[in-house]
Amino acid sequence: MPWAVVYYKAPDGTTPALQFLDSCPGKIDAEFTAVLDAVAGAPPPRFSGGGKWEAMHGAMGGWYEIRLTGPGREQFRLFCLLENGTHDQLTGRGLQRCAIAVITGMRKPWRTTFAERDYQRVRELGDEHRTNYPRRIAT
Amino acid sequence: MADSKMLDVSLHERRRARRMEEPEYRLAYERTARELAQTDAVIRDLDSLRVDLGISKAELARRVNRNASSVRRLFTASQVRPEFPLIAALADALGADLRVVRRPADARPSMRESSTKGRVTASA
Numbered sequence: 001m002p003w004a005v006v007y008y009k010a011p012d013g014t015t016p017a018l019q020f021l022d023s024c025p026g027k028i029d030a031e032f033t034a035v036l037d038a039v040a041g042a043p044p045p046r047f048s049g050g051g052k053w054e055a056m057h058g059a060m061g062g063w064y065e066i067r068l069t070g071p072g073r074e075q076f077r078l079f080c081l082l083e084n085g086t087h088d089q090l091t092g093r094g095l096q097r098c099a100i101a102v103i104t105g106m107r108k109p110w111r112t113t114f115a116e117r118d119y120q121r122v123r124e125l126g127d128e129h130r131t132n133y134p135r136r137i138a139t
Numbered sequence: 140m141a142d143s144k145m146l147d148v149s150l151h152e153r154r155r156a157r158r159m160e161e162p163e164y165r166l167a168y169e170r171t172a173r174e175l176a177q178t179d180a181v182i183r184d185l186d187s188l189r190v191d192l193g194i195s196k197a198e199l200a201r202r203v204n205r206n207a208s209s210v211r212r213l214f215t216a217s218q219v220r221p222e223f224p225l226i227a228a229l230a231d232a233l234g235a236d237l238r239v240v241r242r243p244a245d246a247r248p249s250m251r252e253s254s255t256k257g258r259v260t261a262s263a
Binding site: 004005006007018026027029030031033034035036037038042044050051052055091094095096099134135137138139 | 149155163165171215220221
């Protein structure tokens with residue numbers, strides 16, 4: 001695939017995104033994986049999104065989310081950052097090619113909203129991820 | 140940085156390979172991949188047609204009475220839910236038709252596996 005898919009690893013050694021995916025129904029995990037592969041195979045701006053990949057705005061500007069609906073219309077979200085840049089920039093991050101960095105995920109019942117503190121937590125993880133040279137990822 | 144210092148980024152592919160051994164996971168993955176590919180192909184076809192005809196996104200938006208931003212979003216990675224009426228309007232404005240094409244029998248998922256029967260294409 002043109003881009004890699006990597007999973008952020010927190011300072012305590014946990015991998016929030018993988019923990020989230022492992023907690024999802026299998027079909028949801030499969031759908032998330034398929035979307036990640038589609039984006040990695042034809043990364044932005046080529047990939048149209050297929051209705052499931054969205055660039056976020058406002059305080060979440062610079063983030064991308066994958067939006068899925070599960071059983072009982074439960075809402076599943078996977079939050080990602082793009083690791084792109086020059087060869088030297090990528091090398092400094094320990095990456096040989098561009099990548100989708102999967103940071104964490106969240107779920108919520110239908111017709112409810114995430115609290116700002118939930119998004120703040122996502123941003124904190126992303127900020128921590130971006131301070132690491134090379135990146136700290138699950139291997 | 141030497142290659143030996145490069146990170147191992149193979150976990151995603153190893154995890155996918157392991158999960159794909161589960162039939163239900165594989166079916167869900169393959170169904171989603173087909174749906175994504177179809178949506179993406181239609182939008183790419185429309186955008187290619189637009190370029191071939193020399194029509195800007197702003198002009199195309201004007202022809203279908205939409206904001207330029209809505210058309211621009213459709214052709215970039217920032218559109219979350221492509222609306223079928225907008226897709227149909229764009230196809231019409233580009234002098235194209237959308238059609239559902241039934242796949243050959245051996246390329247169709249079973250009824251149990253998926254309700255997807257064919258693919259939608261844009262043709263001028």
